[in-house]
Amino acid sequence: MEDEILTCDVSEGVARLMMNRPGKLNALSDAMLAALTDRLTALGADPDIRVIILAGAGKAFCAGHDLKEMQAGRAALDGGAAYFNDLFARCGALMQLIPSLPQPVIAEVHGIATAAGCQLVATCDMAVAAEGTRFGVNGVNIGLFCSTPMVALTRNIGRKAAFELLTTGQFVDAARATELGLINRAVPHDRLQAETRALAQTIAGKLTAAVRIGKAAFYEQAQMDLAEAYSHTGRVMADNMLLRDTDEGITAFLEKRSPDWA
Numbered sequence: 001m002e003d004e005i006l007t008c009d010v011s012e013g014v015a016r017l018m019m020n021r022p023g024k025l026n027a028l029s030d031a032m033l034a035a036l037t038d039r040l041t042a043l044g045a046d047p048d049i050r051v052i053i054l055a056g057a058g059k060a061f062c063a064g065h066d067l068k069e070m071q072a073g074r075a076a077l078d079g080g081a082a083y084f085n086d087l088f089a090r091c092g093a094l095m096q097l098i099p100s101l102p103q104p105v106i107a108e109v110h111g112i113a114t115a116a117g118c119q120l121v122a123t124c125d126m127a128v129a130a131e132g133t134r135f136g137v138n139g140v141n142i143g144l145f146c147s148t149p150m151v152a153l154t155r156n157i158g159r160k161a162a163f164e165l166l167t168t169g170q171f172v173d174a175a176r177a178t179e180l181g182l183i184n185r186a187v188p189h190d191r192l193q194a195e196t197r198a199l200a201q202t203i204a205g206k207l208t209a210a211v212r213i214g215k216a217a218f219y220e221q222a223q224m225d226l227a228e229a230y231s232h233t234g235r236v237m238a239d240n241m242l243l244r245d246t247d248e249g250i251t252a253f254l255e256k257r258s259p260d261w262a
Helices: 030-044 067-075 081-100 116-123 147-153 159-168 174-180 189-204 208-222 226-241 244-254
Strands: 006-011 014-019 051-056 105-109 112-114 126-130 134-136 185-187
Touching (some): 014 030, 014 189, 030 081, 081 116, 081 147, 081 208, 105 116, 105 189, 112 116, 116 134, 116 147, 126 174, 126 189, 147 159, 174 185, 185 189, 208 244, 226 244
Parallel strands (some): 014 051, 051 105, 105 126, 126 185
């Protein structure tokens, strides 16, 4: 509904979350952070949800933090210190929640994705953007270096490109964001929702247990050295092989038929 800050539509195992504060460019206000955290946590625990899409209503995906709300925090006796520390901790917790969810999360991006909004794109497992979308970690333009967005950004793109974006505050378009590895692909604006859903449905059609095992291992091995990563993922693949449905999937492939997955 129009008065809901976050809407959710579920179809064929795909949940599409839409930030619904278009008048504020879907800024990550206290209420938006809480709504996203609560709803993503609930979806993560739902065994029927296989993929999550995150989108934004109106003319933008997300313009970052709510600056007016942040400035209001300065009215506290400590000048806002406690509020600012709590705000960035809550935002950081949301950004850590997304990769920890068992389901892949795909950002469906249009308009602009700036500062913490760009961080949100970088945090999602995949991203599809409309041609013409602009991305930026532009806090430096108003005197606030995007230090927390930097965490996600530097885990997506090369360090020199990330540092240039962070220190210049310049924007890049969807084509350049694809080249940098910030998004998976750029598509015509009128095809954005369809292309994002097609990607989600492709993933939803795979063995859910295998995708969930794989997502967890993907992020775990990224934090390990080479030998540890191979040791860990070898154990993960062995456990995957022992699943009933993996046995069935391989048998079906060899017998040239569709698998009978539970």
